[in-house]
Every structure is written in C-alpha cells, then in structure tokens.
Amino acid sequence: MSVTASPAAVRSIYSSRSARDRAPRPRVVMTVRSSSTTLSAVPILTKLQRDCATPLPVLRHVADAMAADMRAGLEADGGSDLKMILSYVDALPTGNEKGLFYALDLGGTNFRVLRVQLGGKDERVVATEFEQVSIPHELMFGTSEELFDFIASGLANFAQKEGGKFNLPQGRTRELGFTFSFPVKQTSIDSGILIKWTKGFAVSGTAGKDVVVCLNEAMKRQELNMRVSALVNDTVGTLAGARYWDDDVMVAVILGTGTNACYVERVDAIPKLHGPNSTSGRTIVNTEWGAFSSGLPLTEFDREMDAESINPGEQIFEKTISGMYLGEIVRRVLIRMAEDTRLFGDSVPEKLQMPFSLRTPDICAMQQDCSRDFEIVGSILYNVAGVNSNSSARKIVIDVCDAIAKRGGRLAGAGIVRILQKMEEDSKGTVFGKRTVVAMDGGLYEHYPQYRRYLQDAVTELLGPEISKNIVIEHSKDGSGIGAALLAATNSMYGH
Numbered sequence: 253m254s255v256t257a258s259p260a261a262v263r264s265i266y267s268s269r270s271a272r273d274r275a276p277r278p279r280v281v282m283t284v285r286s287s288s289t290t291l292s293a294v295p296i297l298t299k300l301q302r303d304c305a306t307p308l309p310v311l312r313h314v315a316d317a318m319a320a321d322m323r324a325g326l327e328a329d330g331g332s333d334l335k336m337i338l339s340y341v342d343a344l345p346t347g348n349e350k351g352l353f354y355a356l357d358l359g360g361t362n363f364r365v366l367r368v369q370l371g372g373k374d375e376r377v378v379a380t381e382f383e384q385v386s387i388p389h390e391l392m393f394g395t396s397e398e399l400f401d402f403i404a405s406g407l408a409n410f411a412q413k414e415g416g417k418f419n420l421p422q423g424r425t426r427e428l429g430f431t432f433s434f435p436v437k438q439t440s441i442d443s444g445i446l447i448k449w450t451k452g453f454a455v456s457g458t459a460g461k462d463v464v465v466c467l468n469e470a471m472k473r474q475e476l477n478m479r480v481s482a483l484v485n486d487t488v489g490t491l492a493g494a495r496y497w498d499d500d501v502m503v504a505v506i507l508g509t510g511t512n513a514c515y516v517e518r519v520d521a522i523p524k525l526h527g528p529n530s531t532s533g534r535t536i537v538n539t540e541w542g543a544f545s546s547g548l549p550l551t552e553f554d555r556e557m558d559a560e561s562i563n564p565g566e567q568i569f570e571k572t573i574s575g576m577y578l579g580e581i582v583r584r585v586l587i588r589m590a591e592d593t594r595l596f597g598d599s600v601p602e603k604l605q606m607p608f609s610l611r612t613p614d615i616c617a618m619q620q621d622c623s624r625d626f627e628i629v630g631s632i633l634y635n636v637a638g639v640n641s642n643s644s645a646r647k648i649v650i651d652v653c654d655a656i657a658k659r660g661g662r663l664a665g666a667g668i669v670r671i672l673q674k675m676e677e678d679s680k681g682t683v684f685g686k687r688t689v690v691a692m693d694g695g696l697y698e699h700y701p702q703y704r705r706y707l708q709d710a711v712t713e714l715l716g717p718e719i720s721k722n723i724v725i726e727h728s729k730d731g732s733g734i735g736a737a738l739l740a741a742t743n744s745m746y747g748h
C-alpha cells in the first residue's frame with residue numbers, strides 16, 4: 253500500500269507527541285506535599301469511585317434503557333434520544349466491486365482523502381493511497397462555505413496526483429464515498445441533512461442543510477469533476493469495510509474522539525420505515541448512541557463539564573465514554589482535589605485550570621506507568637500542570653484516571669451487548685448461535701489497554717462466558733474510508 257501524507261498531516265491524537273510531551277522531565281520529583289495532604293484527597297476519590305461505579309445491575313439498567321430508546325427511535329423520528337438513523341444502505345459490499353473510487357472522511361480535527369482501485373473477487377483491493385490533512389482550528393468555528401472549500405481543495409489536490417495503478421476509464425466521472433461523522437438525517441444514500449455538529453465543531457450555516465450539496469458546490473468551485481455516490485456515517489463505513497472481508501460482521505462501533513454504533517437491522521423491525529423495502533430485507537441503522545442519556549452513573553464533574561460545553565444537555569453518553577472528554581473529566585476532579593486538599597501545592601496550578609489541557613492520551617499514558625515512583629505520571633503532571641508531585645499524589649491521580657476509564661469502557665461494553673441482544677430478540681439464533689463480529693475503530697479503543705479490557709470484561713459479565721465466546725470484537729483500523737469507497741462502488745451510477 254502506498255501512503256502519501258501532506259506536510260500538514262497529523263496522526264491520531266494518541267500517537268502524536270506534542271512539544272509538551274517532549275519537554276524535559278522535571279528535575280525535582282521529590283515529595284512536595286506531605287502524605288497527610290495526599291490522604292485528605294482520598295474522600296474525594298472514594299466518592300468519585302462510588303458515583304462512577306458500574307456494577308452489573310447498573311450496567312443492566314443502562315443497557316435496558318438503551319434498548320427502550322432504540323425501539324422508540326425505530327418507531328418514530330424524534331421518538332427518543334437515539335435517532336436510529338436509516339442509512340439507506342441495504343446492499344453491503346460483496347467483493348465483486350471493481351474500478352477506481354474515492355473516499356473523503358470528515359469527522360474530527362483531520363480529514364482524510366483516499367482512493368482505492370478495486371479488482372473484484374480475485375484481486376480485491378489492488379491499491380490504495382491516502383492523505384490526511386489537519387483542519388485549522390478556526391475552521392471548526394467558521395462558516396460552512398469556508399470549511400467545505402478547504403476540504404474540497406484538499407480533495408482536488410489529491411485527485412490531481414492520480415496515476416500509477418489507479419485507472420479511471422475515459423469519460424467517466426470520479427465517484428466518492430463521503431464519510432461524514434456527525435448526526436445527519438439521511439434522505440437517500442447520497443443525501444442527508446445535518447442535524448447538529450458534535451465533537452467541538454460549531455460551524456455556522458450547515459445545520460439543516462444537505463451536506464452533500466455543500467460538498468458538491470465546493471467541489472464545483474474547485475472545478476473538480478467528482479460526484480458523491482454514497483454519504484455514510486463513519487460507523488456505517490466501518491461496518492461496510494469490515495464486512496467486505498468477513499460476512500459475520502453485524503455491528504460497528506467507533507470509540508475515538510466521539511462515539512457511535514450502527515448495526516444490521518431487519519427492515520420489518522423498523523416501523524418508521526415507509527417506502528420501498530430493501531431487496532435484502534435488511535439495512536444498516538446508525539444509532540447515534542452518543543446522544544443517549546438515561547440512567548447513566550454521572551458525577552458532579554460530568555454535570556459541570558456538560559453545563560460549560562458548547563452543546564449542554566446533548567451527547568451525554570459521548571461525554572461519559574469518548575476520547576474527547578475523559579481527560580477533561582479527570583482534569584476537573586484534579587482541580588477539585590487541588591482546591592480542597594492542596595494536592596498540588598498552595599494554589600491551583602494555572603496550567604491545569606485551562607479546559608481540556610489534560611487530554612485522554614495523557615491519562616492513558618499515566619495509567620501505563622508501572623514504575624515504583626510513577627515517574628511518567630510525575631512528568632505528565634509537571635508538563636501539563638507545572639507541578640511537582642510525590643508518589644502518593646501520583647497514585648491518587650492514577651486511581652482517578654482508572655475510575656473514569658473503567659466507567660467509560662464498561663458502559664461502552666454494555667451498549668454493545670444491548671445492541672446484540674436486541675438483534676437476537678428479533679431474530680432468534682442469528683446473533684448468539686454463531687460467530688458474530690463487532691467491528692471496532694477509534695483511537696480510544698486502539699490505544700487505551702485498560703479501557704479495552706474494561707469493555708471486554710463488561711461484555712463477558714453481561715453475556716456470560718458461553719455466549720461471549722461467539723462475540724468477536726475486532727479492531728478494524730481506518731476501515732471507514734475503504735468502506736465508504738466500497739459503498740460508492742455498490743451505489744455507482746455506472747453499476748459494478
């Protein structure tokens with residue numbers, strides 16, 4: 253596979269090491285707080301652990317509330333927190349797809365463009381090439397036109413470099429699968445209205461508009477001859493991409509900056525679906541589970557973070573379990589400890605007071621620290637908060653990280669289980685009686701081993717050892733790009 257990355261390319265937030273991470277370790281890592289100071293933080297920790305706890309009854313309660321929301325969302329639009337968006341994907345890739353297809357993936361602080369040459373059953377993926385471009389921060393708060401112009405120009409640049417193994421038959425228009433990882437009310441396979449932005453985006457003038465029209469207009473301004481053949485959520489792209497290789501894939505989950513899940517649903521289990529039935533009798537439903545909120549074990553820190561967010565009251569499940577928020581919740585707990593117990597000195601460290609200064613990759617790195625004095629924790633606290641800490645304070649910080657990661661992982665596991673159970677309730681034996689694969693993508697899942705373990709534990713506890721043996725959670729890295737290109741092929745105007 254050849255990989256081309258533009259100079260502006262950035263990697264996942266987990267693998268990119270910022271200047272802060274590279275800063276020298278603190279010279280002084282000696283005790284600056286007495287252990288009695290550290291001890292006084294323990295009640296805050298204990299209360300946090302209690303408020304965050306996810307024993308089986310809590311997980312079951314949350315899972316059942318999610319199932320009720322799923323059914324209500326399938327009943328009618330607006331019926332519940334879970335939008336249960338119809339993807340209009342009823343034909344999944346088969347392996348027969350042939351030709352050159354493009355994909356554009358917009359869902360976070362980077363966008364990715366990709367081209368793939370498909371060779372049918374025998375040759376499968378002949379070649380792929382991609383570029384990743386970081387989106388300037390100001391564009392996340394700018395106008396719709398500015399954002400889409402930026403993206404279309406990146407796409408046009410990329411398309412210009414086509415050559416080698418990539419081959420577009422003469423006279424054909426290039427076709428694109430557009431992965432747009434925000435809640436969209438899909439109106440057909442190649443159109444959909446943005447419901448709202450999530451994950452820190454607040455672009456004006458897009459909500460209520462067809463995002464394919466926005467992209468098409470921007471591509472026209474760039475004089476790029478390309479057509480969107482499929483508009484897909486990243487979960488849907490991941491499911492399609494994974495299904496290309498494995499027929500047992502029934503669910504896809506993203507656990508990254510944001511979170512979401514989709515699954516294969518029977519059309520007769522979707523009362524709100526009117527109009528022509530899919531030929532396969534099945535379709536993919538995008539749950540948009542990030543918006544779920546019932547019965548979650550929330551703490552005062554979650555509530556404060558939500559109240560101060562740009563979308564208060566929204567995306568509560570996402571704010572509890574996804575990568576954009578876990579570090580921030582921990583930061584808020586540490587501030588409380590610093591204020592009430594002087595855990596980091598006489599004043600609350602200024603750097604720590606900056607919202608989102610502690611990132612999920614930081615808390616993940618701190619949890620990997622097995623050294624006797626928790627030196628990595630000490631160095632991250634020093635770099636992030638500018639404080640020296642002793643080993644007992646560091647241990648408390650690790651326990652805070654653990655409480656937040658544990659809740660996130662276990663709740664994600666409960667969500668996955670409930671989707672599987674819902675599918676099984678409606679079609680006995682089709683999910684639990686055989687191997688069933690959950691395709692998983694996202695930096696949080698990929699890079700946070702404790703989170704991953706907590707998720708898996710919850711799945712096993714909820715399903716029991718026998719059934720859970722058949723459930724395979726498979727990491728499907730960056731599958732959504734290829735998946736979107738495959739869906740463009742499946743829905744090609746030239747057939748396939």
Ligand code: BGC
Binds near residue numbers: 486506540
């Ligand atoms: C969006 C979803 C997306 C998820 C993962 C959420 O914020 O609402 O559409 O699938 O993030 O990227």
